[in-house]
Amino acid sequence: MSAYRKDGKVIVMIPARFSRAEEAEWVDTMLTKLALSDTRRKRTDAQLMRRAKVLSRTFLHDRANPESVRWVTNMSSRWGSCTTTEGTIRLSDRLQQMPPWVIDYVLLHELAHLLEPSHNAKFWHWVDKYPKAERAKGYLDGVAHAAELDLTPCED
Numbered sequence: 001m002s003a004y005r006k007d008g009k010v011i012v013m014i015p016a017r018f019s020r021a022e023e024a025e026w027v028d029t030m031l032t033k034l035a036l037s038d039t040r041r042k043r044t045d046a047q048l049m050r051r052a053k054v055l056s057r058t059f060l061h062d063r064a065n066p067e068s069v070r071w072v073t074n075m076s077s078r079w080g081s082c083t084t085t086e087g088t089i090r091l092s093d094r095l096q097q098m099p100p101w102v103i104d105y106v107l108l109h110e111l112a113h114l115l116e117p118s119h120n121a122k123f124w125h126w127v128d129k130y131p132k133a134e135r136a137k138g139y140l141d142g143v144a145h146a147a148e149l150d151l152t153p154c155e156d
Contacts, residue, residue, distance in 0.1 A: 003030035082113035105136030
């Protein structure tokens with residue numbers, strides 16, 4: 001028996017031999033387990049800020065110090081955003097279900113904007129210090145393409 005999400009739907013797999021009562025019981029059980037799993041995987045703003053500090057220390061010589069880093073639900077045309085004048089970073093909650101190294105890439109990309117606002121050579125010098133930068137870019141491009149989204153890493 002298993003439960004998973006696919007294309008915005010929950011799929012519950014149970015044996016065909018189950019009675020209607022067993023089916024209802026196991027569907028409820030699997031939905032509860034899936035909800036618990038989702039809750040455990042949901043990353044908080046505080047965790048995001050802690051990760052930002054680690055990435056800044058590791059790749060940016062501890063020079064990027066955002067005022068706030070948070071998840072947002074209203075970002076439909078990009079993965080992340082940085083307001084350099086305020087030192088605020090926002091990441092799309094679409095990233096929540098992606099591998100940590102992809103989230104790290106987007107977060108580092110936004111942190112680099114605190115050092116260099118535009119996408120110039122100096123900016124990419126900072127971002128490309130991340131060992132999985134190219135892999136993460138490809139992953140994000142693939143996700144956007146598969147979902148027929150026109151998403152960009154961020155907005156200048």
